[in-house]
Amino acid sequence: ELKVEQNPLFLSMQEGKNYTIYCNYSTTSDRLYWYRQDPGKSLESLFVLLSNGAVKQEGRLMASLDTKARLSTLHITAAVHDLSATYFCAPTGNQFYFGTGTSLTVIP
Amino acid sequence: GAVVSQHPSRVICKSGTSVKIECRSLDFQATTMFWYRQFPKQSLMLMATSNEGSKATYEQGVEKDKFLINHASLTLSTLTVTSAHPEDSSFYICSARDRTGVASYNEQFFGPGTRLTVL
Numbered sequence: 001e002l003k004v005e006q007n008p009l010f011l012s013m014q015e016g017k018n019y020t021i022y023c024n025y026s027t028t029s030d031r032l033y034w035y036r037q038d039p040g041k042s043l044e045s046l047f048v049l050l051s052n053g054a055v056k057q058e059g060r061l062m063a064s065l066d067t068k069a070r071l072s073t074l075h076i077t078a079a080v081h082d083l084s085a086t087y088f089c090a091p092t093g094n095q096f097y098f099g100t101g102t103s104l105t106v107i108p
Numbered sequence: 109g110a111v112v113s114q115h116p117s118r119v120i121c122k123s124g125t126s127v128k129i130e131c132r133s134l135d136f137q138a139t140t141m142f143w144y145r146q147f148p149k150q151s152l153m154l155m156a157t158s159n160e161g162s163k164a165t166y167e168q169g170v171e172k173d174k175f176l177i178n179h180a181s182l183t184l185s186t187l188t189v190t191s192a193h194p195e196d197s198s199f200y201i202c203s204a205r206d207r208t209g210v211a212s213y214n215e216q217f218f219g220p221g222t223r224l225t226v227l
Contacts, residue, residue, distance in 0.1 A: 033215070035218075040199075040223070041220070041221070042201055042218050042219060042220045042221040043152075043201070043218045045215070045218075048215060088151065088152070095142065095154060095157065096142070096154070096203075096216055098151045098152045098153075099151065100151050101150075101151050103149070
């Protein structure tokens with residue numbers, strides 16, 4: 001079974017700061033997704049990373065994938081309050097394996 | 109496109125009753141649907157994989173007689189929580205994978221979730 005660890009589990013950061021969330025997984029995966037979840041809501045798809053070295057950016061979020069290291073990162077640039085949410089990575093094969101989640105709070 | 113709906117969005121029931129949750133793919137055909145459970149401040153836990161026209165595959169530790177899954181058509185899967193107890197209270201999320209699975213990179217499209225509270 002593919003195991004997924006995210007680091008950190010909880011992150012409190014000030015507006016305007018940068019930070020990176022890490023996603024490590026245990027075995028080879030076809031692709032990796034990043035999702036955002038707001039309290040009481042379902043998942044919102046952010047990125048899908050399909051190959052080694054893939055990098056995708058949307059607004060203040062940038063995701064990358066290193067399949068050799070089995071590592072994906074989600075980098076936050078100049079955080080704003082609206083980014084406060086829980087972020088999940090999900091490497092996939094026939095099914096999705098969700099990471100532990102990172103609860104992000106951006107403080108004004 | 110790729111919209112998945114769930115009904116109801118919220119349900120409160122008494123202990124011992126059964127609750128049915130519907131998951132529909134609105135604009136695509138889903139040969140495979142997945143059911144997840146999420147406890148507060150935890151990750152999503154896959155409960156079962158549901159293939160149209162066949163029996164669901166349950167993850168280890170999930171009681172198939174308690175969580176009945178039916179995937180009778182390419183656009184509808186149902187999860188019935190039988191004889192619900194307070195410990196079954198959770199957020200249940202379904203997802204659907206489209207029939208081809210090619211253009212969407214086998215992506216799963218998630219429903220909005222159903223909050224179940226068992227008193």
